[in-house]
Amino acid sequence: MSYAVKELFKTLQGEGAQAGRAAVFCRFAGCNLWSGREEDRHKAICQFCDTDFIGTDGDGGDKFRDAKELASAIARTWGGGTTGRYVVFTGGEPLLQIDEALIAAVHDHGFEIAIETNGTIEPPEGIDWICVSPKAGAPFNLRSGSELKLVYPQSALLPSDLPDLNFEHYFLQPMDGPAQLENIAAVTAFCLENPRWRLSLQTHKMIGIP
Numbered sequence: 635m636s637y638a639v640k641e642l643f644k645t646l647q648g649e650g651a652q653a654g655r656a657a658v659f660c661r662f663a664g665c666n667l668w669s670g671r672e673e674d675r676h677k678a679i680c681q682f683c684d685t686d687f688i689g690t691d692g693d694g695g696d697k698f699r700d701a702k703e704l705a706s707a708i709a710r711t712w713g714g715g716t717t718g719r720y721v722v723f724t725g726g727e728p729l730l731q732i733d734e735a736l737i738a739a740v741h742d743h744g745f746e747i748a749i750e751t752n753g754t755i756e757p758p759e760g761i762d763w764i765c766v767s768p769k770a771g772a773p774f775n776l777r778s779g780s781e782l783k784l785v786y787p788q789s790a791l792l793p794s795d796l797p798d799l800n801f802e803h804y805f806l807q808p809m810d811g812p813a814q815l816e817n818i819a820a821v822t823a824f825c826l827e828n829p830r831w832r833l834s835l836q837t838h839k840m841i842g843i844p
């Protein structure tokens with residue numbers, strides 16, 4: 635199996651329960667809820683995406699021939715040291731490409747493996763941290779994991795609309811865009827009244843790191 639990767643870089647996880655942790659981000663190309671082209675955004679299932687995931691032309695991006703090649707590139711991107719090795723597979727939608735061979739190859743380099751997924755596709759076995767961010771109008775198939783991170787507001791998918799879920803952590807992440815400040819205020823008010831939920835800010839954007 636080959637893998638199309640938009641970009642591969644080391645930064646701090648900006649969001650959710652692992653915010654502040656050093657990680658290699660492996661951003662896969664392609665998504666099942668939007669083509670990634672601006673001219674298609676208005677007709678996409680997911681219309682608020684903040685990410686360019688088309689092609690393999692980003693920093694560290696490439697087409698990797700097999701799992702060992704991609705795992706080696708991830709290890710090189712981490713650099714020296716074997717403590718705390720952590721990779722976040724994101725995209726685009728990473729579960730369009732991740733398979734058990736990749737999970738095994740990355741574990742062989744001593745990494746803990748996290749994913750950021752839209753919850754439409756069941757993951758293979760062996761992923762250590764699963765963050766699900768469901769999208770209004772898309773199938774919500776993956777209903778358990780480490781953290782649920784619901785972008786707020788999505789008028790057709792509010793916390794009260796959610797089915798039975800089994801996550802360790804529940805986050806609301808204010809939608810970035812023209813109404814960002816209002817959305818932060820709305821999430822703050824919601825979490826004050828509904829203490830099951832916590833605020834997830836996109837801290838990397840605040841401090842100017844990728």
Ligand SMILES: C[S@@+](CC[C@H](N)C(=O)[O-])C[C@H]1O[C@@H](n2cnc3c(N)ncnc32)[C@H](O)[C@@H]1O
Pocket residue numbers: 665682683684685724725726727728750751752753766767783785807808809810811
């Ligand atoms: C770009 S997505 C890639 C992973 C996967 N496709 C997904 O949607 O979870 C990474 C994270 O950014 C969140 N996100 C995307 N656009 C956002 C926006 N405008 N404001 C806040 N969070 C956003 C997603 O919900 C997801 O949690």
Ligand SMILES: Nc1nc2[nH]cc(C(=O)O)c2c(=O)[nH]1
Pocket residue numbers: 645646647648649659685724725750838843844
């Ligand atoms: N620093 C940083 N943290 C992140 N957490 C989730 C991200 C993503 O785009 O999946 C992301 C990202 O793009 N950058």
Ligand code: SF4
Pocket residue numbers: 665666667668680681682683684685687725726727752769
């Ligand atoms: S599902 Fe994720 S990657 Fe795809 S368009 Fe939505 S936020 Fe972007």
Ligand SMILES: [Mg+2]
Pocket residue numbers: 684685
């Ligand atoms: Mg991002």
